[in-house]
Amino acid sequence: MRNFTSVHDVKDPVSLIREGISLKINPWGNVHLGKNKTLGLIFLNPSLRTRLSSQKAGQLLGMNTIVMNMDKEGWALEWTDGAIMNTNKTEHIKDAAMVLSLYCDIIGMRCFPTLTDREADYSEHVMKQLIKYSTVPVVSLESAILHPLQSLADGMSIFEKWNKSKKPKVVLTWAPHVKALPQAVSNSFSEWMQAIDVDFVITHPKGYELAPSFTKEVQIKYEQEEALKGADFVYVKNWSAYEPYGQMPPVEKDWLLSEKKMKVTNGAYIMHCLPVRRNVELPDELLDGKRNLTPLQAENRLYAATVVLKRILENTKS
């Protein structure tokens, strides 16, 4: 694996999930791999989990890690080739990526979508420009439309909790929110669930259909209660509409999950990528309950980042 930007960069997602889980037995067991190597983490947007788990993952592999909040500390970047840079953009990604590649052996970048320009967001223009001009491997720390490190950690969490022979039923349910959020976590979760052996259902209000390229053959149900029946894992996430892009069409029914609604599930675990707005996206009664899987998901973010960096280091070993 050279770059890690989606499930499609991974030959065998199940093997990556299993290796990620296995790293927990001896977290410092690969500290020799990244000796004298530098991990550069570039954030164009805020983060808690991704930033700290990636930084610590680098440490577990013996790497030096350097972090830059590009949005606040760096020059404003121009991403378009051939641009006449006579506005507020100071540095072109072509030059910035060249410099980053001189200082770093692996570059991670977080770049959220515009939520106004669907074509640009769904072309992954920003992430692709970094990959184009970087001479070292690139890891997505969440792009405009995907969050593969989160989905890898989610897959690990499901595998750790599910040791039965039958496939688990995994439901991704839309949740309310106060502002328009990206579709990245949901797109990515859908891709990864289709790549592993689970019975996967998405439920959301009409008007919140995800991009067809990410849902393909997935069962979509507009009745939340119907979708939740017999679920083993319920992944809760808000996303804004794909059409009209980035908007929040009005929703009539109550989509906030509750203990009562969960009664039709198979005692399902509750999942969320965090950060979560309590009592808007998920109620305290579920977040403070025994079936809350978010601490395990957050823990697995560390081993997801570690296994991805480990594979890249092994692949680029000289």
Ligand code: CP
């Ligand atoms: N889940 C997640 O990516 O968290 P952060 O935005 O805090 O990194």
